[in-house]
Amino acid sequence: MDDAEKWKKRFERERKARKEAENILELKSKELYEVNQQLQKTLEHLEKRVAERTIELSVAVQEAQKANKAKSAFLANMSHEIRTPMNAMIGLSELCMTKTSPSPKQKQYLKKIHQSAVALLGIINDILDFSKIEAGEMKMERIPFTLGQVFQNLTNMLSEKVRKKDLDFIIERSPDLNDHFIGDPGRLGQVLLNLTYNAIKFTDTGYVKLAVTKCEEIDGQCRLEFAVSDTGIGMTQEQQKLLFKPFSQVDNTDTRKYEGTGLGLVIAKDFIQKMNEDIRVQSEQGVGSTFSFSVVLSQNPDIEADLHRFPQALNDKSALLIDPHDVSLASLHLYLNGCGLNVTPVSSLCVDTIQRMYQTEQHDLIILCLSDLENDLTPDLLSFCNQLAVQGQARLILITNEDTDELKETVTPTPLTSFIQKPVDPSFLFDSILEAFGNEVLKEVVETNFETVKNLAVENIQGAHILLVEDNRINQQVAQELLEQAKFSVEIAENGKEALNKLNTDSYDCVLMDIQMPVMGGYEATKLIRAQKRFADLPIVAMTANAMVSDKQAALKAGMNDHISKPINTKTLFQVLHNVIPHKKRPIPITRSQTDDQEAAHLPDIAGLDVKGSLNNLGGQVSIYIEVLRTFGIVARGLHHDLSKAIADKDHDMTVRAAHTLKGLAATVGATKLYAHTRDLESTLKETESYTRCDLYDKLNRELLHIVDQIEDHFYEGTQPSTITATDRPDQTSLKADLLILLDMLDQYDVQSEEQLKSIQRMITDKKIRQKLIKAQESVDTYEYEEASNIVRKILETMD
Amino acid sequence: MLGAVFTEFLEMVEERFSYDLADKVLENAGLGDTAAFTAVGNYDHKQMVKLVVALSEETGTPIDDLIKVFGAHLFGQFVKKYPMFFADNGCSLDFLEGIEDKIHRQVLKLYPNAELPKFDCMRISETQLEMTYTSTRPFGDLAHGLIAGCGEHFNEPLLVERVDLDGSNKVQFNITKA
Structure with missing residues (x-):
């Protein structure tokens, strides 16, 4: 092979290799292209899907927003729908308790209805609050309030719960703490309720303590530190992390043991954060937890500082504070000392110890805290303290978990005895101590404390x-009674149209306007009123069951001056009225409220009774005076019996005791003559050991029977026509028939027997029978049907 | 211009004439000592013009004819190299009509930067096609040759009437199947 041939061959080889390489390259290029193409396709597909999803998402968002709006509207609506009947329940149960005279049992039921209604309202508010927080609509209020009121509400709502769990609930406050602030009492109360409620929920033994102290005070601003501590189950670090998450509960494994919405703490935290603060938690499993936070509140500039200091009059008084629980004993001791009362604390319930202590220093006041009435030591101690009060030797304040009404059956109610139900707000105890020490002291305090609050809201607008424009009859009644009690004169219009008519014929200082009414609603009526120039400045306040902030805005937009949400909070109502009604002196109207009329009719005109004077002492509260008088009528007869017997038996101690008690009671009801006689008797008894019946006793006796007879006549004959004609007089046969029916009912423990008994009482004119029926009545009141049945049987025997 | 056109051209010279003539043409074209082409490259079309001119000078054949002949040769080479493009059943006119859509699209996949001429087609009838060549390069003749090569491949003698619309840059071919 020649060279040329070789080279050509090599060249051909190279060319072939080149072409092969080119082919491979093209192939790879094509593959690359195709993969690229695939990628491109995938990318396009993805982009398309993203675009589709974006559209879907925006549609979903729109739908969610729509749904959310619908939810808000539904909530507002629901709040309206629920709050209206709630208003009725809360208002009417309150009226029922204060304006009617329910039996102790009925009163208890009413109280429970009231408490449940308030609790339910709380839950509704919780849900509303949470949705408002979610929507960022939560607004904080700035209104005047007192810490005492906040604590009072708190204890009202918690006492039942505490009692059931047999816990000690202690409220601790430093005496240097002012009571009047400006802020959001509702929210503060809600946070405290939440924390204390949780503490109670997770504590089975020991105590729950709510403490408030003043940290600092600058330019009328006060930083208050609140701490709620308990001796409950506590939490681990991990559990604490879950605390403030909505709808989550620390104990998820056992939710049935500790139920709840899981919203409370979230709401509480949000409120506190709204006030630029935070809730702190300290907890140890098995030991307990402490939740604390501080808030800055403005002091109410309209009200002078009302630090808890006992007046001069109490400087030389001393008190014995008995509480078996060391924590609450220490807490109350510290507080009362801070208020300037000379207090000796004792944690023993042993009656001998107490007796010794009492004998060494004759204490003027005994404060007895009993959480466990079942304790073996309790009955002796209770009877010792009761004795001191009955004998007038010391004032007694009983602080117990038990319902005060129930306790009154075991402890003699005397003017020197007062009852406080746990949990006790120290400031409430403060007031009770003042009241215990009588009228002079009370007067001194009333002027500086009580009246200022009352007057702030009402004095200049009374x-x-x-x-009152309101279509709901029940709401009409609630609002009218509240207003008339505070000495306003009230006119009612059923709807907006009627309101316009009334405005044309009469002049008013203020219009309280419901929003949703038939014929013409509140907004429309307001617009029409405002359209008339002469009503440009007429204060109009919306009164609706809607609690949303937007409702307030709508009310203002319609030309109203302010907005109150139902159920009506008396303080808020008066605060708002105080803000919108021009201040000036107006004649106080004669109240036209039915119940007041009835009560006024009940006011007896009895010779020997200084009704006006004792009414004054009771703050002008007719209903309370009537209650006191009624009780006096019942108790006095017994005391009279005791006194006569003691004198006949020549039991000197007993005679002194009975006379003393009678003296106290006589003073309270304003039986001036009787008071003078018993006082004289008491001092005579002190001089001589051997007292025998004399003129003084006869005078006392006559006066006492005279008054008691009159009281009985008044209460049990008041409803009867004053002149009874012969035909009206029930004949013996029908009376006997009625009594037999009553007897039958009593034997069957029929609750209706009370009604039957009352209707018989109205017919009876015979004094002796009437008195026996009163005894029967008392037995029925306390559900002692057998006792009542015996009495009725005896009456029937005498008639035969 | 695609490198394949250059490599096919030189191979045609080598086959139809000789390796020596190919060397001479390359030398005379004045492309420099190291002028070399690969099918997957991309080169300035002016170099192709120079190569054709050089070949014409060496052989004494007119440039137009040379290019036309090359066009026909090139078509044959394409058929060999890319048989898949010719797999479809159809006549020569169908094929010509589909160049733009089928072939150029595939070419662009491999050589995205290729500047391909445009072939606007209008099918007058079953046997008649009006095809307009437009390019930035004056290779109307090459197109002419390719059309002829197409006819040969399909074994269908084509009558091509040529109208130059803008020199050799835009040429209208009225093609009729005989």
Whole structure:
């Protein structure tokens, strides 16, 4: 092979290799292209899907927003729908308790209805609050309030719960703490309720303590530190992390043991954060937890500082504070000492110890805290303390978990005895101590404390003529009674149209306007009123069951001055009225409320009774005076019996005791003559050991029977026509028939027997029978049907 | 211009004439000592013009004819190299009509930067096609040759009437199947 041939061959080889390489390259290029193409396709597909999803998402968002709006509207609506009947329940149960005279049992039921209604309202508010927080609509209020009121609400709502769990609930406050602040009492109360409620929920033994102290005070601003501590189950670090998450509960494994919405702490935290603070938690499993936070509140500049200091009059008084629980003993001791009361604390319930202590220093006041009435030591101690009060030797304040009404059956109610139900707000105890020490002291305090609060809201606007526009009869009654009690004169219009008519014929200082009414609603009526120039400045306040902030805005937009949400909070109502009604002196109207009329009719005109004077002492509260008088009528007869017997038996101690008790009671009801006689008797008894019946006793006896007879006549004959004609007089046969029916009912423990008994009482004119029926009545009141049945049987025997 | 056109051209010279003539043409074209082409490259079309001119000078054949002949040769080579493009059943006119859609699209996949001429087609009838060549390069003749090569491949003698619309840059071919 020649060279040329070789080279050509090599060249061909190279060329072939080149072409092969080119082919491979093209192939790879094509593959690359195709993969690229695939990628491109995938990318396009993805982009398309993203675009589709974006559209879907925006549609979903729109739908969610729509749904959320619908939810808000539904909530507002629901709040309206629920709050209206709630208003009725809360208002009417309150009226029922204060304006009617329910039996102790009925009163208890009413109280429970009231408490449940308030609790339910709390849950509704919780849900509303949470949705408002979610929507970022939560607004904080700035209104005047007192810490005492916040604590009072708190204890009202918690006492039942505490009692059931047999816990000690202690409220601790430093005496240097002012009571009047400006802020959001509802929210503060809600946070405290939440924390204390949780503490109670997770504590089975020991105590729950709510403590408030003043940290600092600058320019009328006060930083208060609140701490809720308990001796409950506590939490681990991990559990603490879950605390403030919505709808989550620390104990998820056992939710049935500790139920709840899981919203409370979230709401509480949000409120506190709204006030630029935070809730702190300290907890140890098995030991207990402490939740604390501080808030800055403005002091109410309209009210002078009302630090808890006992008046001069109490400087030389001393008190014995008995509490078996060391924590609450220490807490109350510290507080009362801080208020300037000379207090000796004792944690023993042993009656001998107490007796010794009492004998060494004759204490003027005994404060007895009993959480466990079942304790073996309790009955002796209770009877010793009771004795001291009955004998007038010391004032007694009983602080117990038990319902005060129930306790009154075991402890003699005397003017020197007062009852406080746990949990006790120290400031409430403060007031009770003042009251225990009588009228002079009370007067001194009333002027500086009580009246300022009352007057702040009402003094300058009392007598104002108010047009209440409201279609719901029940709400009409609630609002009218509240207003008339505070000495406003009230006119009612059923709807907006009627309101316009009334405005044309009469002049008013203020219009309280419901929003949703038939014929013409509140907004429309307001617009029409405002359209008339002469009503440009007429204060109009919306009164609706809607609690949303937007409702307030709508009310203002319609030309109203302010907005109150139902159920009506008396303080808020008066605060708002105080803000909108021009201040000036107005004649105080004669109250036209039915119940007041009835009560006024019940006011007896009895010779020997200084009704006016003792009414004054009771703050002008007719209903309370009537209650006191009624009780006096019942108790006095017994005391009279004791006194006569003691004198006949020549039991000197007993005679002194009975006379002393009678003296106290006589003073309270304003039986001036009787008081003078018993006082004289008491001092005579002190001088001589051997007292025998004399003129003084006869005078006392006559006066006492005279008054008691009159009281009985008044209460049990008041409803009867004053002149009874012969035909009206029930004949013996029908009376006997009625009594037999009553007897039958009593034997069957029929609750209706009370009604039957009352209707018989109205017919009876015979004094002796009437008195026996009163005894029967008392037995029925306390459900002692057998006792009542015996009495009725005896009456029937005498008639035969 | 695609490198394949250059490599096919030189191979045609080598086959139809000789390796020596190919060397001479390359030398005379004045492309420099190291002028070399690969099918997957991309080169300035002016170099192709120079190569054709050089070949014409060496052989004494007119440039137009040379290019036309090359066009026909090139078509044959394409058929060999890319048989898949010719797999479809159809006549020569169908094929010509589909160049733009089928072949150029595939070419662009491999050589995204290729500047391909445009072939606007209008099918007058079953046997008649009006095809307009437009390019930035004056290779109307090459197109002419390719059309002829197409006819040969399909074994269908084509009558091509040529109208130059803008020199050799835009040429209208009225093609009729005989």
